Amino acid sequence: MAKYPDHKCAVAPMMDWTDRHCRVFHRQLTRRTLLYTEMVTSPAVIHGDRQRLLGFSDIEHPIACQLGGSEPEELAKAARIVEDWGYDEVNLNVGCPSDRVQSGRFGACLMLEPELVAECVAAMKRVVSIPVTVKCRIGVDEQDPEPALDAMADAVVAADVDALWVHARKAWLKGLSPKENRDIPPLDYDRVYRLKARLPHVWIGINGGIATLDEAEVHLAHVDGVMMGRAAYHDPGVLADVDRRLYGEDAPAADPLRAVETLMSYIEDELARGTRLNQITRHILGLFQGVPGARQWRRILSEDSVKSGAGPEVVRAALAHINRVALDMQG
Known part of the structure; x- marks a missing residue:
């Protein structure tokens, strides 16, 4: 497995929020934080308006594009396009719980199909040289997070995934809205820590409810990276201290x-x-x-x-x- 870059901090992909304007703004605050696009589906990348969907400014590097999909060859084609557009990473969404995502057989429902996710990763790895990563949950619905997360991790590691970002909550596909799925299922950071302890050679990052850099530093004692979502969006000032606190470097903006x-x-x-x-x-x-x-x-x-x-x-x-x-x- 190739060495994944030193992404101690990332801003999570968030629909309707992490567009190109948001990312350029965040880049004024931090040079080192990995920034993500909103999720874009593989058919949209292949057939849609690529400038609108994939266009970004050079200042945004390092930047990852998150894809949604479940067809290996389709994802491979989309990943190749993403690489050609100059992205630093392509990420597969295995965590979004929305109804639209479920009907398209991608997102969090793929937690139930780890072998298919592995096929998707392998197909993308065959055609690109940039890192291919996965962002998943610890499980869905009635799944036991112990075997569920292990099964997903083992499958994608066997497919040579470059990194695994884990949102430390279950997703409830039945009975909870996407908004409720961001708050109601309890956080289980220890489950992600156990995964990292079991797979010390695999780059594993953690996501979910992380609001401060003090919290981030606690997590970094157990895992390789932290991903901040709504906290970084609603209080972006937190990003202004990431470079100094987590990388020992000066921030691009003094304040x-x-x-x-x-x-x-x-x-x-x-x-x-x-x-x-x-x-x-x-x-x-x-x-x-x-x-x-x-x-x-x-x-x-x-x-x-x-x-x-x-x-x-x-x-x-x-x-x-x-x-x-x-x-x-x-x-």
Whole structure:
């Protein structure tokens, strides 16, 4: 098995959230964190608008594309396209619990078919040179997580998977909504730790409910990487300290204010291409979480960025408010 890169931290793939604008913003805060696309299905990659689905900025590296699917040859074709577009990794979704995913026979329901997942991994590995990884749950429905996770891990390791990211919850395909599946099934971090202890030679990362870098450091004593989801999205300031805390390197932006300032040229370029301001600013609403003036920051961006013709001046006005509050507090 080839050595997987040192991805101690990743931002989870999140539908409707981790689009290209979100990823460029996150990259202002951290150079080292692995960023993921939203899940895209293999048929969409093959037949759809690839610029819309796969387009990204060079600044986003390292970046992984998450695929949804269950047809080995189809996934192989999509993985080859993903590699040709310049992605650093291709990841197979074996964790999403939505009804649409189940009807398409991919996502979390594949926990019931580890050998099929292994075939998919092997097919992708045959045609690409970038890492092929899997993101799974610890089990679904009535499965016992002990044999279920072991079966999945053993199958994909036999197929030469490069890394396994494990969301440390079951998914309940019957009776819970996708939103409920992110909160209600209890977290079982110890189950993932046991998997790593059993397979010390396999790169294993953990996901689920990780909200702080203190928590991340606890997990990194047991596994190889941590994946943050909603916490990183709603309070992106947490990413500003990842490079220093987890990699011993300087962050690209000294503080969140600097991160917004460096994002401004991207905003201006995107507006010139026809992107609406709110498509970008919706991802930066949580940046000043807990900072005096944050409510007004969110209000200005939420109300004014949706207006016709809204431009960079909206972000500058919101930023000026944060600066004024800071100066008032110093005075």
